[in-house]
Amino acid sequence: MGEFELIERYFKRPSQRNVLGVGDDCALLRPGPGMELAVSTDMLVEGRHFLSTVNPRRLGYKSLAVNLSDLAACGAKPLAFTLALSLPAADEAWLAPFAEGLFALADEHGCEVVGGDTTRGPLVIGITVFGEVPTGEALLRSGAHVGDDIWVSGTTGDARVALEVFRGTMSLPSEVFEQARARMELPTPRVALGQALRGVATAAVDISDGLLGDLSHVLRASGVGARIDAEAASSLLDVEVPSERRLEFALSGGDDYELAFTAPAHRRDDVERAARAVHTRVTRIGRIEGERGVRVVDAAGHPVPASFASFDHFG
Amino acid sequence: MGEFELIERYFKRPSQRNVLGVGDDCALLRPGPGMELAVSTDMLVEGRHFLSTVNPRRLGYKSLAVNLSDLAACGAKPLAFTLALSLPAADEAWLAPFAEGLFALADEHGCEVVGGDTTRGPLVIGITVFGEVPTGEALLRSGAHVGDDIWVSGTTGDARVALEVFRGTMSLPSEVFEQARARMELPTPRVALGQALRGVATAAVDISDGLLGDLSHVLRASGVGARIDAEAASSLLDVEVPSERRLEFALSGGDDYELAFTAPAHRRDDVERAARAVHTRVTRIGRIEGERGVRVVDAAGHPVPASFASFDHFG
Numbered sequence: 326m327g328e329f330e331l332i333e334r335y336f337k338r339p340s341q342r343n344v345l346g347v348g349d350d351c352a353l354l355r356p357g358p359g360m361e362l363a364v365s366t367d368m369l370v371e372g373r374h375f376l377s378t379v380n381p382r383r384l385g386y387k388s389l390a391v392n393l394s395d396l397a398a399c400g401a402k403p404l405a406f407t408l409a410l411s412l413p414a415a416d417e418a419w420l421a422p423f424a425e426g427l428f429a430l431a432d433e434h435g436c437e438v439v440g441g442d443t444t445r446g447p448l449v450i451g452i453t454v455f456g457e458v459p460t461g462e463a464l465l466r467s468g469a470h471v472g473d474d475i476w477v478s479g480t481t482g483d484a485r486v487a488l489e490v491f492r493g494t495m496s497l498p499s500e501v502f503e504q505a506r507a508r509m510e511l512p513t514p515r516v517a518l519g520q521a522l523r524g525v526a527t528a529a530v531d532i533s534d535g536l537l538g539d540l541s542h543v544l545r546a547s548g549v550g551a552r553i554d555a556e557a558a559s560s561l562l563d564v565e566v567p568s569e570r571r572l573e574f575a576l577s578g579g580d581d582y583e584l585a586f587t588a589p590a591h592r593r594d595d596v597e598r599a600a601r602a603v604h605t606r607v608t609r610i611g612r613i614e615g616e617r618g619v620r621v622v623d624a625a626g627h628p629v630p631a632s633f634a635s636f637d638h639f640g
Numbered sequence: 641m642g643e644f645e646l647i648e649r650y651f652k653r654p655s656q657r658n659v660l661g662v663g664d665d666c667a668l669l670r671p672g673p674g675m676e677l678a679v680s681t682d683m684l685v686e687g688r689h690f691l692s693t694v695n696p697r698r699l700g701y702k703s704l705a706v707n708l709s710d711l712a713a714c715g716a717k718p719l720a721f722t723l724a725l726s727l728p729a730a731d732e733a734w735l736a737p738f739a740e741g742l743f744a745l746a747d748e749h750g751c752e753v754v755g756g757d758t759t760r761g762p763l764v765i766g767i768t769v770f771g772e773v774p775t776g777e778a779l780l781r782s783g784a785h786v787g788d789d790i791w792v793s794g795t796t797g798d799a800r801v802a803l804e805v806f807r808g809t810m811s812l813p814s815e816v817f818e819q820a821r822a823r824m825e826l827p828t829p830r831v832a833l834g835q836a837l838r839g840v841a842t843a844a845v846d847i848s849d850g851l852l853g854d855l856s857h858v859l860r861a862s863g864v865g866a867r868i869d870a871e872a873a874s875s876l877l878d879v880e881v882p883s884e885r886r887l888e889f890a891l892s893g894g895d896d897y898e899l900a901f902t903a904p905a906h907r908r909d910d911v912e913r914a915a916r917a918v919h920t921r922v923t924r925i926g927r928i929e930g931e932r933g934v935r936v937v938d939a940a941g942h943p944v945p946a947s948f949a950s951f952d953h954f955g
Contacts (some may be wrong), residue, residue: 349781349861350713350846351678351771356672362677363666364754366723366768370761398665409683409766439679445686451724451766453681457665466664531665546664 352439365395371448385426392454396470401456403436404466407493408449469547484509517603529586537578666755676951680710700741707798712834713846724766731774784862795878799824800893827897844901
């Protein structure tokens with residue numbers, strides 16, 4: 326099967342909202358009046374971001390999910406994406422389920438494919454995603470203020486537990502492992518929550534490299550520090566693991582694709598209302614402080630040693 | 641050097657025209673009033689699109705050039721790009737010249753980096769480029785009409801000659817080889833020509849897989865065929881090679897990043913005026929016909945056998 330036939334068969338879809346889809350030199354996008362276009366790009370490499378044994382349907386889903394998560398962190402509504410694919414071979418048994426998983430999530434969010442590129446090479450998936458957000462209303466990393474609450478959506482650390490099992494450093498009952506594995510392979514981008522938080526949250530980031538690591542980008546961009554409640558943070562982990570590792574996994578697990586965000590303390594009700602409206606759990610885990618750095622503290626306010634490094638691809 | 645330091649050092653630049661640059665979850669783009677955003681994405685893989693021995697400065701340049709060429713084919717003005725980079729190691733001796741070559745071309749076109757992603761893995765470069773074009777004025781593949789002239793910018797086939805030398809199937813005097821090699825490694829995206837052709841050309845495509853192959857996309861999208869003048873097409877090759885291979889290289893060489901476009905015969909003067917205004921050579925090589933397919937003919941109108949396949953990554 327040639328490159329053009331491959332594109333035609335698996336990735337060409339009629340264009341709807343956007344002007345021109347796959348099949349010209351460029352796609353043409355027209356954000357609505359008063360809208361800015363939010364853009365994010367991610368590259369997933371076999372052996373680094375996913376195992377060669379991963380189910381291709383789940384991989385297709387996840388490849389788009391991690392990109393939608395960036396749009397969520399900006400409060401943007403998904404519009405479209407481009408797909409660049411390097412593949413060792415044009416293997417239909419892989420391509421068909423990959424495309425199925427990808428488009429299942431794309432359709433769920435009304436996000437249409439508008440362009441792409443395929444080539445032979447190592448298995449690498451490059452997606453660039455486009456969303457729209459009312460001008461000036463995007464959630465940024467730089468808006469956190471002293472006194473703001475720190476919130477986290479959903480659960481964190483579960484994907485890391487699955488990774489540890491794959492690495493052979495932990496073992497778990499099979500139903501617990503499958504639960505963790507689903508969190509790793511089928512993360513839920515918090516797209517509706519991100520939009521619901523526009524005008525409520527002061528800053529937001531998506532958690533891909535670990536909660537503390539990604540929160541530190543917010544702290545640096547905002548010129549502030551944070552105090553984290555260890556007990557609240559430990560509750561972010563969903564799966565059952567030995568208690569001495571709960572905090573570590575929750576704070577520095579990585580691959581979570583949840584949102585960490587800040588909001589003024591007097592807007593707690595608004596945060597909870599926004600979260601309820603989109604059926605998403607949110608947990609308040611700490612507070613923004615003027616003193617730089619992060620302090621993880623127990624119920625009595627005593628520091629808990631927590632020097633978990635965040636994930637860094639070149640660390 | 642860690643991932644964030646690497647991004648900071650080589651790829652972070654102050655944002656100018658666009659709202660938000662590298663360093664948040666998304667970049668925010670705002671096309672001007674009455675403008676559409678043209679988007680294109682390309683992935684370059686070591687061993688497939690470039691040799692491991694290529695000069696990293698030239699590779700940085702070319703990685704963006706092939707994307708700008710897609711904008712050129714739409715008649716769009718470059719605005720911004722995102723860069724996703726998978727690298728075997730954070731090697732400064734490679735990164736510094738790569739970034740230099742990339743930004744030299746970016747600056748020449750006022751095209752700023754607005755986001756990116758770096759990871760460890762095989763050497764793969766993924767760029768998504770954004771341009772703007774007045775609504776409804778983009779050059780498409782589907783606009784060619786029977787009777788239109790077929791034009792090509794610059795020269796074609798030279799990059800392929802260099803590739804044949806690298807493959808060991810040809811040998812050339814060293815200054816001829818260097819000339820061909822420069823065409824392969826430093827292609828000139830026809831950005832100014834693309835914009836100058838808005839309102840003049842009826843269809844356009846950029847030549848990446850070979851002139852005939854890429855022209856066939858225009859023919860298919862427009863529901864027409866073409867007659868190509870072998871003598872005019874042979875003149876597209878710039879370097880000196882044995883005469884019996886000139887036509888093959890010019891028509892199916894690949895990696896040219898020139899524009900093939902169509903325009904009404906009564907607008908020849910307008911095409912030539914537009915090309916002169918942007919100091920770009922254009923050559924008229926044939927005519928659009930109603931009969932499907934491509935016929936390559938000699939000066940007497942007799943068919944020349946020319947079954948050169950275009951390049952297909954999965955062919």
